[in-house]
Amino acid sequence: MKTLIIAEHNQHALKAATLVTLGAAQQLGQPIDLLIAGHEISELSQDAATIAGIDRVLTWDHAMLAIPFSETLAPVIANLRSQYSHILLASSSFGKDLAPRIAALCGVNALSDVIEIISPNQYKRPIYAGNAIATVKNSASCQILTIRTSAFSAPTHEPTASLAQVHALSVELPHSPVRFVKQTLSESSRPELNSAEIIVSGGRAVGSEANFSVIYDLADKLGAAVGASRAAVDAGYIANDLQVGQTGQVVAPSLYLAVGISGAIQHLAGMKDSKVIVAINNDPEAPIFSVADYGLVADLFDAIPAMTARL
Amino acid sequence: MNTNHLKAIVAIKRVIDYNVKVRVKADLSDVDLSNTKMSMNPFCEIAVEEAVRLKEAGIVDDILVVSIGPKNCQEQIRSALALGADRGLQVECDVSASPLDVARILQKIQQEEGADIFLLGKQSIDTDNNQTGQMLAALLDCPQATCASRIQIEQNKAIVTREVDGGLLTVEMPLPVVITTDLRLNEPRFAALPKIMQAKRKPLAVKTLADLDIKLTTDIELISVSSPAHRQAGIMLNSVDELISTLRSDAQVQIPKHGEEA
Numbered sequence: 045m046k047t048l049i050i051a052e053h054n055q056h057a058l059k060a061a062t063l064v065t066l067g068a069a070q071q072l073g074q075p076i077d078l079l080i081a082g083h084e085i086s087e088l089s090q091d092a093a094t095i096a097g098i099d100r101v102l103t104w105d106h107a108m109l110a111i112p113f114s115e116t117l118a119p120v121i122a123n124l125r126s127q128y129s130h131i132l133l134a135s136s137s138f139g140k141d142l143a144p145r146i147a148a149l150c151g152v153n154a155l156s157d158v159i160e161i162i163s164p165n166q167y168k169r170p171i172y173a174g175n176a177i178a179t180v181k182n183s184a185s186c187q188i189l190t191i192r193t194s195a196f197s198a199p200t201h202e203p204t205a206s207l208a209q210v211h212a213l214s215v216e217l218p219h220s221p222v223r224f225v226k227q228t229l230s231e232s233s234r235p236e237l238n239s240a241e242i243i244v245s246g247g248r249a250v251g252s253e254a255n256f257s258v259i260y261d262l263a264d265k266l267g268a269a270v271g272a273s274r275a276a277v278d279a280g281y282i283a284n285d286l287q288v289g290q291t292g293q294v295v296a297p298s299l300y301l302a303v304g305i306s307g308a309i310q311h312l313a314g315m316k317d318s319k320v321i322v323a324i325n326n327d328p329e330a331p332i333f334s335v336a337d338y339g340l341v342a343d344l345f346d347a348i349p350a351m352t353a354r355l
Numbered sequence: 356m357n358t359n360h361l362k363a364i365v366a367i368k369r370v371i372d373y374n375v376k377v378r379v380k381a382d383l384s385d386v387d388l389s390n391t392k393m394s395m396n397p398f399c400e401i402a403v404e405e406a407v408r409l410k411e412a413g414i415v416d417d418i419l420v421v422s423i424g425p426k427n428c429q430e431q432i433r434s435a436l437a438l439g440a441d442r443g444l445q446v447e448c449d450v451s452a453s454p455l456d457v458a459r460i461l462q463k464i465q466q467e468e469g470a471d472i473f474l475l476g477k478q479s480i481d482t483d484n485n486q487t488g489q490m491l492a493a494l495l496d497c498p499q500a501t502c503a504s505r506i507q508i509e510q511n512k513a514i515v516t517r518e519v520d521g522g523l524l525t526v527e528m529p530l531p532v533v534i535t536t537d538l539r540l541n542e543p544r545f546a547a548l549p550k551i552m553q554a555k556r557k558p559l560a561v562k563t564l565a566d567l568d569i570k571l572t573t574d575i576e577l578i579s580v581s582s583p584a585h586r587q588a589g590i591m592l593n594s595v596d597e598l599i600s601t602l603r604s605d606a607q608v609q610i611p612k613h614g615e616e617a
């Protein structure tokens with residue numbers, strides 16, 4: 045049987061999360077098709093066809109797919125199910141919105157946030173904010189999985205000369221009741237949270253949106269991405285998509301600096317698989333120190349500018 | 356059409372309290388929930404709160420809360436009634452229902468209720484699935500708005516701002532609609548004592564899976580549950596200088612030297 049990956053892209057390039065999903069899919073050891081739905085995607089599809097490990101690129105090009113909604117995509121993908129034993133998506137907000145909708149139309153359950161592929165029907169996934177790891181067996185005829193990208197890596201192969209076949213799907217656009225109103229994207233020149241080598245995260249203690257400049261300055265010195273705790277996001281210091289945790293982004297960079305973050309289980313769920321964790325907090329009893337490789341008890345408004353100045 | 360007199364269904368789940376850290380059973384069969392504090396899933400509390408606010412705004416006039424689980428999930432239904440929901444329904448189910456099971460049960464309930472707005476949490480904090488709302492919307496063939504941080508109901512349509520990777524996305528969709536709640540949608544209130552007393556007199560129906568003609572799915576089987584790799588507390592450093600030099604020698608990343616940009 046074959047695996048289908050649903051690509052995520054910005055019409056010009058595949059998102060890093062899709063390449064990581066490809067890395068996970070390769071562990072299933074069967075041919076892989078990549079579906080690219082979007083508008084004006086012919087160049088993108090040609091590029092994707094050179095990625096080693098992809099057998100076929102399926103394209104679905106329509107003006108209405110420039111901003112694709114799950115209501116439109118799910119029925120078309122569900123109709124392809126007889127050709128695939130596995131359909132994989134990244135556990136991004138796109139993948140989490142779409143995968144269950146496809147699964148319900150196929151009449152099967154889906155598995156969210158797979159962190160390990162043991163065999164083509166056994167997987168590990170975190171439950172209870174990562175405080176337990178479930179091993180599950182999936183016996184659905186078509187298995188629908190979302191892949192936690194912090195637990196896998198993208199294939200490192202060079203582009204291949206033997207191009208994958210590009211095949212345009214001929215399907216009618218399902219009627220979508222959803223109308224786009226507006227999008228507010230947080231513009232940032234900093235690295236993306238889910239692919240950054242270093243992340244500097246600030247918590248409630250940072251105190252204000254203006255004070256976050258302390259965090260940004262250090263991040264920019266380190267070439268790091270910026271993250272935050274829920275408390276900092278709720279207080280409006282920083283954008284919602286930068287929340288790290290059980291219900292935000294799950295990250296595993298080489299180095300994670302938690303600044304003025306207490307270390308609630310929901311926050312730890314999003315960063316405890318980082319290679320090296322540094323905690324800076326003025327309370328020596330803060331729970332974050334129990335998972336940190338290196339701790340510094342200090343006022344962040346002294347320590348962080350000092351660190352920035354010394355780098 | 357007049358947007359008043361809409362019907363809302365809120366699905367709530369009884370889960371481990373979010374402050375409690377679970378332990379895995381010694382035989383690795385599951386987590387140990389004996390003598391654990393249980394509560395309404397925090398995202399479901401947000402869903403109940405939003406329904407009550409829509410009622411207070413005169414948009415919704417009937418709120419049904421549904422919970423699928425063993426008898427003790429009636430405690431969470433009573434809490435929701437105390438917060439302002441009108442009616443409760445417990446669907447008796449002694450084993451853990453999968454997202455598709457819950458979606459199918461809610462679909463059955465919808466056949467009788469004809470609700471205009473479904474409010475669910477975006478995620479249960481025990482199984483961390485983030486699936487049920489999307490599945491329900493698929494089965495009802497209606498639009499879905501997941502991870503909502505703002506909901507506006509007008510002219511028989513919902514305008515919802517969703518938290519997505521990269522920022523916020525606002526969409527508009529006709530009713531009926533399935534909306535799942537994110538953390539920043541609202542801050543749930545606490546129930547006042549008189550409301551808790553009143554809630555005891557509100558109707559709470561019980562149905563069985565047989566009443567609804569539902570057979571549970573079996574495609575996902577839990578094999579075992581283990582503890583995650585334990586992280587040791589590391590070492591405490593005394594100064595920023597010590598931290599920088601330690602990271603330079605230990606961390607596997609490039610820490611820039613003074614004066615050079617990363």
Ligand SMILES: Cc1cc2nc3c(=O)[nH]c(=O)nc-3n(C[C@H](O)[C@H](O)[C@H](O)COP(=O)(O)OP(=O)(O)OC[C@H]3O[C@@H](n4cnc5c(N)ncnc54)[C@H](O)[C@@H]3O)c2cc1C
Binds near residue numbers: 287292343
């Ligand atoms: C359903 C649910 C989901 C959740 N999901 C998430 C999630 O995804 N991500 C998340 O982060 N949280 C999440 N939370 C919230 C979580 O429980 C905590 O409330 C939150 O992480 C606390 O953020 P914080 O550490 O910034 O704030 P606090 O807990 O208030 O900690 C602030 C810390 O800063 C320290 N401090 C104060 N002043 C200074 C100073 N001058 N210098 C240095 N340190 C200082 C204090 O000692 C304290 O340790 C969730 C909660 C629920 C109920």
Ligand SMILES: Nc1ncnc2c1ncn2[C@@H]1O[C@H](COP(=O)(O)O)[C@@H](O)[C@H]1O
Binds near residue numbers: 486
């Ligand atoms: N057993 C249940 N009873 C009632 N509602 C549920 C149940 N399980 C899930 N839900 C609803 O579905 C949401 C998302 O759950 P999940 O898809 O399991 O993460 C929850 O916040 C509830 O609103």
